[in-house]
Amino acid sequence: MGGDVSAWSQRLSGKKKKIIEELVQGQESANHLQILFQETGRHLSSSKKEALIDKILRSFDQTLAALSSVDSAEVSTASNQDSADTRKKPAASKEKRGCYRRKRAAQAWTIVSDTMEDGHAWRKYGQKEILNSKHPRSYFRCTRKYDKGCQATKQVQRMEDGSQMYRTTYIGTHTCMSYSSKTPPLIVTNSECWETGTVDDGDSEILIKHQHHEHSDPTPTSLVVKKETKEETSTTPSDVTDLDCIMWKDIVGDGELEYCSEPAEMVSNMYPSCTEISPNFEMDFGIKPLEFEFDECAL
DNA sequence: GCTATTTGACCCCT
DNA sequence: AGGGGTCAAATAGC
Numbered sequence: 001m002g003g004d005v006s007a008w009s010q011r012l013s014g015k016k017k018k019i020i021e022e023l024v025q026g027q028e029s030a031n032h033l034q035i036l037f038q039e040t041g042r043h044l045s046s047s048k049k050e051a052l053i054d055k056i057l058r059s060f061d062q063t064l065a066a067l068s069s070v071d072s073a074e075v076s077t078a079s080n081q082d083s084a085d086t087r088k089k090p091a092a093s094k095e096k097r098g099c100y101r102r103k104r105a106a107q108a109w110t111i112v113s114d115t116m117e118d119g120h121a122w123r124k125y126g127q128k129e130i131l132n133s134k135h136p137r138s139y140f141r142c143t144r145k146y147d148k149g150c151q152a153t154k155q156v157q158r159m160e161d162g163s164q165m166y167r168t169t170y171i172g173t174h175t176c177m178s179y180s181s182k183t184p185p186l187i188v189t190n191s192e193c194w195e196t197g198t199v200d201d202g203d204s205e206i207l208i209k210h211q212h213h214e215h216s217d218p219t220p221t222s223l224v225v226k227k228e229t230k231e232e233t234s235t236t237p238s239d240v241t242d243l244d245c246i247m248w249k250d251i252v253g254d255g256e257l258e259y260c261s262e263p264a265e266m267v268s269n270m271y272p273s274c275t276e277i278s279p280n281f282e283m284d285f286g287i288k289p290l291e292f293e294f295d296e297c298a299l
Numbered sequence: 300g301c302t303a304t305t306t307g308a309c310c311c312c313t
Numbered sequence: 314a315g316g317g318g319t320c321a322a323a324t325a326g327c
Binding site: 131 | 315316317318319320321
């Protein structure tokens with residue numbers, strides 16, 4: 001075991017270095033771009049712009065890829081620590097209480113929809129009044145949690161603006177593939193900017209329509225993205241590609257769907273399993289720079 | 300009787 | 314300390 005830990009930490013420090021290098025490079029490139037824009041404004045040659053943008057995007061891409069692998073290393077190590085963790089907890093007053101560990105946010109992403117339905121089978125396990133919120137938040141877990149070990153959960157809360165919309169935060173990914181054929185309309189958005197994309201699951205096409213755009217041409221644009229139809233062929237959960245993630249990638253992968261970030265934690269946590277969507281997604285859509293927080297053990 | 304939902308308690312995390 | 318995520322007993326619905 002000791003050798004494994006040593007090798008792991010070496011591998012991790014290498015990744016850390018890579019992450020820092022890429023972030024620094026991305027930052028420098030961004031700064032450079034900013035200066036160029038300030039100096040030359042719109043007259044900057046497009047090839048130069050493209051080169052810089054490419055460089056920035058590549059840096060973030062590399063960073064996210066490196067982060068992704070660090071994250072999985074963290075996860076496996078954390079679980080090892082869990083088993084060895086002798087942290088004493090006061091005995092629960094009720095026998096089985098207090099034996100759960102709150103999840104550190106896995107991949108998480110938020111959608112706003114006019115329905116809570118999303119084609120998955122969920123079981124409600126809790127509801128809470130949330131401070132400064134008119135509506136309670138409901139907590140759901142996948143119904144296959146126990147028979148398939150599916151870790152997916154979601155939180156649903158009515159929007160504050162009085163509309164019949166629900167903000168749904170998905171945490172973790174489905175490993176059970178209990179996807180039904182019926183997927184309801186889905187709107188991928190953020191409550192503040194209300195840049196919406198409607199996803200209608202008729203057969204296999206998803207239509208995303210931009211209703212407005214604050215920072216660019218207000219003319220509505222639309223795009224059609226093919227939705228992959230996945231067969232339930234995998235036999236082991238670890239081989240299963242998460243459909244939610246696929247859908248998300250399909251939705252945002254090629255299009256200019258704006259995603260105004262949830263708290264940085266949400267976005268950064270979404271990337272590890274959806275790294276393909278990261279570069280353009282982030283840079284094209286004006287998402288604030290991610291603030292990565294690294295655990296000491298990870299760096 | 301089985302399964303899903305409700306709800307108050309418990310406890311993690313910031 | 315308090316907000317919020319999870320647990321699990323009680324309850325409802327079929």
